[in-house]
Amino acid sequence: MATPDSNSNGNGTGSEPRGGTLHRLYTGTGAFDIVGKRKRWYIALGLLVLVCIASMGFKGFNPSIEFVGGTKISMPAQGAQGQITDEEAKEASRDALGKPASSVQLVGSGGSQTVQISTEKLSPDKLVEVKQALFEDLEPLGADGQPTPNAISDSAVSGTWGGEITKQALIALGVFLVLVTVFLTFYFERWMAVAALVALLHDVGVTAGLYSLIGFEVSPSTVVGLLTILGFSLYDTVVVFDKVKENTQGILGLTRRTYAESANLAVNQSLMRSINTSVIALLPVLGLLFVGAGLLGVGVLRDLALVQGIGMIAGIVSSIYLATPLLVDLKMRDPKYREQAEKVRQRREKKEASGGEAVVSDEEALAKGARSEQALAAAASVPTRTGKGPESRRGGGRPAGKSSGQPTGKKRR
Amino acid sequence: MRSRPVGAAVSVPDFVPDPHEETDAVAPPAGQIRPGRYLAIFALIIVGIYSLVFFTGNQKPTPELGIDLQGGTRVTLTARTPNGQPPSQESLKQARQIIEQRVNGLGVSGSEVTTSGRNLVITVPGKQGEQAKQLGQTAELNFRKVVQAIPAGAASGRGPAGTTPQQAQQPPGDQPSQEEAIAQAKQLRQSTDQKKLVQAVQQLDCSAPDPLRGNADPKKPLVTCNQDGTQKFVLGPVFLPGDKIDDATVKSPTQKAPQWGVNLSFKGEGKKTWADFTSQNVGKQAAFVLDTQVVSAPKVNTPQLNGTAQITGQFNQQSATQLANTLKYGSLPLAFDQSAAETVSPTLGIASMEAALLAGGIGLALVAVYSLFYYRMLGLLTILSLGLSGLVVYGVLVLFGRWIGFTLDLPGMAGFIIAIGITADSFIVFFERLKDEIREGRTFRSAVPRSWARAKRTILSADAVSFLAAAVLYVLAVGQVKGFAFTLGMSTVLDLIVVFLVTHPLVVLASRSKFLSKPSVTGLGAVQRMGDRARAARKRKTDASSTTPKEA
Numbered sequence: 001m002a003t004p005d006s007n008s009n010g011n012g013t014g015s016e017p018r019g020g021t022l023h024r025l026y027t028g029t030g031a032f033d034i035v036g037k038r039k040r041w042y043i044a045l046g047l048l049v050l051v052c053i054a055s056m057g058f059k060g061f062n063p064s065i066e067f068v069g070g071t072k073i074s075m076p077a078q079g080a081q082g083q084i085t086d087e088e089a090k091e092a093s094r095d096a097l098g099k100p101a102s103s104v105q106l107v108g109s110g111g112s113q114t115v116q117i118s119t120e121k122l123s124p125d126k127l128v129e130v131k132q133a134l135f136e137d138l139e140p141l142g143a144d145g146q147p148t149p150n151a152i153s154d155s156a157v158s159g160t161w162g163g164e165i166t167k168q169a170l171i172a173l174g175v176f177l178v179l180v181t182v183f184l185t186f187y188f189e190r191w192m193a194v195a196a197l198v199a200l201l202h203d204v205g206v207t208a209g210l211y212s213l214i215g216f217e218v219s220p221s222t223v224v225g226l227l228t229i230l231g232f233s234l235y236d237t238v239v240v241f242d243k244v245k246e247n248t249q250g251i252l253g254l255t256r257r258t259y260a261e262s263a264n265l266a267v268n269q270s271l272m273r274s275i276n277t278s279v280i281a282l283l284p285v286l287g288l289l290f291v292g293a294g295l296l297g298v299g300v301l302r303d304l305a306l307v308q309g310i311g312m313i314a315g316i317v318s319s320i321y322l323a324t325p326l327l328v329d330l331k332m333r334d335p336k337y338r339e340q341a342e343k344v345r346q347r348r349e350k351k352e353a354s355g356g357e358a359v360v361s362d363e364e365a366l367a368k369g370a371r372s373e374q375a376l377a378a379a380a381s382v383p384t385r386t387g388k389g390p391e392s393r394r395g396g397g398r399p400a401g402k403s404s405g406q407p408t409g410k411k412r413r
Numbered sequence: 414m415r416s417r418p419v420g421a422a423v424s425v426p427d428f429v430p431d432p433h434e435e436t437d438a439v440a441p442p443a444g445q446i447r448p449g450r451y452l453a454i455f456a457l458i459i460v461g462i463y464s465l466v467f468f469t470g471n472q473k474p475t476p477e478l479g480i481d482l483q484g485g486t487r488v489t490l491t492a493r494t495p496n497g498q499p500p501s502q503e504s505l506k507q508a509r510q511i512i513e514q515r516v517n518g519l520g521v522s523g524s525e526v527t528t529s530g531r532n533l534v535i536t537v538p539g540k541q542g543e544q545a546k547q548l549g550q551t552a553e554l555n556f557r558k559v560v561q562a563i564p565a566g567a568a569s570g571r572g573p574a575g576t577t578p579q580q581a582q583q584p585p586g587d588q589p590s591q592e593e594a595i596a597q598a599k600q601l602r603q604s605t606d607q608k609k610l611v612q613a614v615q616q617l618d619c620s621a622p623d624p625l626r627g628n629a630d631p632k633k634p635l636v637t638c639n640q641d642g643t644q645k646f647v648l649g650p651v652f653l654p655g656d657k658i659d660d661a662t663v664k665s666p667t668q669k670a671p672q673w674g675v676n677l678s679f680k681g682e683g684k685k686t687w688a689d690f691t692s693q694n695v696g697k698q699a700a701f702v703l704d705t706q707v708v709s710a711p712k713v714n715t716p717q718l719n720g721t722a723q724i725t726g727q728f729n730q731q732s733a734t735q736l737a738n739t740l741k742y743g744s745l746p747l748a749f750d751q752s753a754a755e756t757v758s759p760t761l762g763i764a765s766m767e768a769a770l771l772a773g774g775i776g777l778a779l780v781a782v783y784s785l786f787y788y789r790m791l792g793l794l795t796i797l798s799l800g801l802s803g804l805v806v807y808g809v810l811v812l813f814g815r816w817i818g819f820t821l822d823l824p825g826m827a828g829f830i831i832a833i834g835i836t837a838d839s840f841i842v843f844f845e846r847l848k849d850e851i852r853e854g855r856t857f858r859s860a861v862p863r864s865w866a867r868a869k870r871t872i873l874s875a876d877a878v879s880f881l882a883a884a885v886l887y888v889l890a891v892g893q894v895k896g897f898a899f900t901l902g903m904s905t906v907l908d909l910i911v912v913f914l915v916t917h918p919l920v921v922l923a924s925r926s927k928f929l930s931k932p933s934v935t936g937l938g939a940v941q942r943m944g945d946r947a948r949a950a951r952k953r954k955t956d957a958s959s960t961t962p963k964e965a
Contacts, residue, residue, distance in 0.1 A: 169890055183877065183878065220894065232835070284831060285830075288831070
């Protein structure tokens with residue numbers, strides 16, 4: 001195998017340096033000790049959650065109009081006499097309502113800029129009057145560039161509407177958690193389900209906490225957006241756990257690695273994937289946020305994008321730094337895994353003493369990793385490999401996924 | 414699929430190819446797929462969807478748009494029950510039908526009434542929606558005998574003594590106390606105890622919203638105000654319920670009676686009841702009570718034996734017509750509160766639509782650039798798959814609009830945009846798995862089927878979780894965000910179709926092409942070099958000792 005792969009000649013072959021952080025990240029060689037330093041992450045994330053809970057408890061949220069009730073009137077900031085200014089809008093709304101509105105502001109930018117007027121809830125008749133008065137004063141332009149009363153939008157909500165939506169959302173949250181626990185328990189195993197759920201609660205808590213801390217407005221869209229984060233947060237955790245499950249198959253019979261090390265390798269191997277999936281998932285959300293918050297300034301696009309963005313970031317952090325380390329700790333409560341870790345340690349000491357493989361290079365470790373994985377897979381599914389020599393082990397590698405790759409749901413314990 | 418596997422033998426001399434790969438011209442065994450077949454199935458699906466789009470229904474290839482995208486009015490009415498329990502499905506359905514009739518009475522095409530939880534949602538597209546905000550009244554018309562009528566001036570207004578419980582907790586936003594307020598008001602204002610009724614008259618504030626509206630007990634007396642709040646009434650129990658009304662017509666002003674009003678005629682028993690009442694109570698007042706408010710309380714001058722009655726009051730042509738219509742279509746079996754009412758101007762609708770499209774475009778472009786940069790050729794496949802996915806989504810959207818009345822609204826568009834990322838994620842799970850396999854020393858070509866077998870599971874389980882979240886939300890959530898859950902869930906399912914039928918077959922095809930599997934094209938150079946070293950290391954090991962490298 002001295003001949004280098006003809007495919008890679010363009011990019012320079014030969015001894016490749018270990019590479020910087022980026023290279024290690026890209027190739028996923030298990031160089032980041034995430035599981036080993038888990039105490040650090042627990043403390044950091046624990047502090048974050050504490051701050052969030054404290055903020056929710058003491059500072060509370062900044063509820064949108066849907067929670068307190070009221071009428072919101074909005075219109076394009078382009079009037080027949082040119083740009084409508086803040087002052088003009090305030091004056092016009094005072095005249096129309098007979099008293100100052102609770103808030104008048106210009107939001108968004110450029111052609112999408114709008115005037116937003118909030119008041120207490122108006123009766124339908126009163127609303128028609130107010131809109132007419134506002135139109136006569138400000139003459140907002142419609143889509144065709146002509147002033148028209150139809151350019152004025154309004155929305156009136158009773159104070160109970162936001163509560164109603166939130167109540168249903170919380171019911172949905174409960175149902176979802178139950179279903180997902182069942183799913184995870186069957187698909188993975190008990191401790192994985194527990195770890196994934198803890199990560200999930202972390203994501204929801206941190207997202208909600210950041211909303212409270214920064215004082216972003218909470219609308220019903222935010223509440224529902226929060227729920228869909230759950231799906232994404234689990235998505236990420238599922239991807240990592242899938243790899244952990246694969247790496248640790250039959251680990252109890254082997255002394256090459258401890259559970260913690262295998263899990264760490266899995267995190268590393270799926271690190272780039274986690275980052276990639278998160279970045280890709282975040283990109284459209286950023287587009288949404290840019291348009292929703294930057295151009296429009298208000299509304300459902302901004303609310304959904306913001307909560308999704310925050311939640312996705314929380315989701316990736318927790319799936320890497322919380323879910324897997326937690327899983328390792330939970331697993332280590334089982335004496336079988338502790339015994340195995342002890343065996344690994346003994347074996348290494350013996351090796352150390354005999355001087356063999358004292359220094360393990362990155363490459364070696366990797367080669368070993370690949371090989372032991374093959375061995376693991378081989379151990380996991382003997383039938384497909386019977387009668388084949390080392391040749392096929394070298395080339396074919398692990399048995400063709402059909403038997404070993406299936407989610408049998410069996411716990412190998 | 415037609416390319417012979419030249420690449421395998423040339424590129425990796427020491428690699429022992431899977432025997433299957435040599436024979437892929439014949440029936441491919443498990444682990445190998447025929448990409449062409451999958452792509453053909455997908456093409457068939459596309460053709461199927463779009464022939465349905467273009468040759469059935471109204472044949473217009475546009476999805477139904479929600480009112481927040483095309484402009485219009487949406488009113489959400491929440492059923493208000495005396496005990497706070499959810500209303501029965503039956504009464505909700507009945508209410509929906511009645512409100513539908515009222516909406517149709519407005520004469521705006523494309524109007525719609527849907528139920529969602531304990532809510533009714535009225536949507537009226539276009540500009541004539543303002544009137545829809547008035548449609549939610551219960552319109553329960555009852556006839557009660559007037560026991561006492563008092564001008565409201567003296568004890569009304571916000572006199573210091575006149576603070577009633579419901580006044581103390583003014584609106585808005587006391588949901589839990591709503592039932593209490595109703596119960597309290599019932600106890601006081603519908604008491605059979607004369608003393609309490611007197612007390613109720615003193616306490617009643619005609620300017621405050623009435624918690625009893627639409628919830629009064631017909632069998633008991635009632636203390637209430639008239640519609641303009643100028644008089645208070647002590648009324649007897651209902652002697653004639655509104656469902657005995659046969660027809661209601663508008664009475665135009667005449668010389669003799671220069672007022673707008675509504676003519677009523679009763680049916681069956683109602684005729685007799687009305688005749689009996691008017692004969693026995695000549696010279697007394699009968700109150701027409703609409704939703705617990707007295708509309709008019711005429712004095713009975715002569716017995717009305719022909720079974721007709723006339724309501725007059727503070728009417729103009731519009732309100733008289735409206736009342737006549739509501740009475741004709743019947744009263745709602747439930748009382749409703751207007752939870753939310755919004756009118757979106759067409760201008761804002763267009764602006765929102767453009768904004769959402771822009772956001773989608775930006776999102777798509779960012780994803781495209783990132784995946785091209787990171788995955789090169791595979792990135793191209795991602796973009797192609799996303800494009801095809803978009804094609805399917807659009808077609809399905811049009812069809813759903815036709816079949817189940819699905820309307821695409823702003824949150825729905827947000828759902829699609831966010832789903833771009835989730836769809837692309839499936840590809841990445843696959844590609845990263847591919848990298849894992851190559852890193853372990855496989856060629857691109859042999860890594861594809863193996864990585865797919867693994868990635869498939871991950872994609873399926875991850876999508877299952879996403880779908881679960883969306884489905885739960887769709888079923889349980891109320892309000893506009895249902896559209897968000899729907900599109901998110903739908904995209905998840907369509908993502909599976911695309912990744913199974915398009916992305917994977919395309920990657921298989923690419924892996925069989927010599928040019929496309931070059932590391933400079935795939936962007937997999939770094940992991941491939943690692944794979945080489947991994948193989949080299951293994952080879953050294955096995956050469957040194959033919960003993961099994963398996964440990965433990």
